[in-house]
Amino acid sequence: xxxxxxxxxxxxxxxxxxxxxxxxxxxxxxxxxxxxxxxxxxxxxxxxxxxxxxxxxxxxxxxxxxxxxxxxxxxxxxxxxxxxxxxxxxxxxxxxxxxxxxxxxxxxxxxxxxxxxxxxxxxxxxxxxxxxxx
Numbered sequence: 001x002x003x004x005x006x007x008x009x010x011x012x013x014x015x016x017x018x019x020x021x022x023x024x025x026x027x028x029x030x031x032x033x034x035x036x037x038x039x040x041x042x043x044x045x046x047x048x049x050x051x052x053x054x055x056x057x058x059x060x061x062x063x064x065x066x067x068x069x070x071x072x073x074x075x076x077x078x079x080x081x082x083x084x085x086x087x088x089x090x091x092x093x094x095x096x097x098x099x100x101x102x103x104x105x106x107x108x109x110x111x112x113x114x115x116x117x118x119x120x121x122x123x124x125x126x127x128x129x130x131x132x133x134x
Contacts, residue, residue: 002033011037017045024052025064028072035097041116049073050108067094073110077103 016038018030027046038044052068072094079092080102099115 002030006033006037012039013037014039014042015045016042017047019045019047022048022051023061024066024068025061027052027069028064028067031069031097035112035114038114040099040114042114044112044114045109046073046112047109049105049110073103073105076100077105 013034016034018027018034020026020030027049031044031046035044046069049068049070052070075092075094076096079096080100082090097112097114100112101115102113104111104113
């Protein structure tokens with residue numbers, strides 16, 4: 001269904017609001033397919049994350065890794081916080097989505113923001129002389 005919808009719409013979205021299935025597989029698969037369709041500088045909203053740990057909403061499936069999205073998002077936040085530091089032996093189980101620049105969460109939902117340019121990239125940003133000598 002998602003593939004057909006992406007093909008019909010042409011993708012290239014500025015905002016995506018995932019208010020679809022409540023199973024971890026649904027949320028994860030939607031993100032995997034729709035994140036590449038999000039334009040640079042775009043926002044991706046994930047709703048209803050509170051059910052990620054509730055057994056009634058989480059049948060085991062061979063369609064995904066069955067990991068609650070909240071677990072992935074928590075690790076992504078840590079990865080973003082410490083991404084410029086080199087901690088020997090620190091490895092992350094869940095790679096950051098390409099060009100993810102921030103995650104903001106509140107009760108039941110999170111928003112992911114896709115990098116618009118190198119301005120938001122801590123590895124690309126070069127401080128001005130006056131910033132270094134301040």
